[in-house]
Amino acid sequence: MFKKDPPRRPRPATPHAEAVEHVEQGGVAIYWRPGCPFCSMLDRGLGPDAEKATWTNIWEDREAMAFVESLNDGNATVPTVVTRTEHFVAASPQEIATTKGLIADAGKVL
Template identity: 65%
Template sequence: MADNVVIYWRPGCPFCMTLKMAVRDRVERATWRNIWEDPEAAAYVRSVNDGNETVPTVVIDGVPHTNPSPLKVRKALGD
């Protein structure tokens, strides 16, 4: 698991599913936090998205990215 990548997501989100498919061979390298099951995760997402629960929100090396490109996340997860 990559300590430097945290992916905030929720079930049914098409953008989250697109990201998950794009990183499918690296999915276990990230920490995945379901905002519907984790109130702290939901609060964090709202804090970096003007009060909105916009997902996927991906934190790479401590910097949040709202709906980043799958390529950016793949690069962060390494080879």
């Protein structure tokens, strides 16, 4: 039998504009959508550090969806991680570790 993932922690609805501001201040923004298994994997993989990033639901914010599509060759691929200097889709354990490091580094800047 398969083990069910624990329910995702509820996140405040952070608008795209606030995510952009967070990134401009040196933080990490994560664009996600409900039901995305890779988003859940990233959330679990980050553990308590997940709370230090700004999470924006692309299904609730048209600007966020358009932004993610602009970064990913027209695709609304999530979870998309964004910093001042880079962006990538965090769909592997290595990318989750990279995201965790970026969040740790952002904590030193903020």
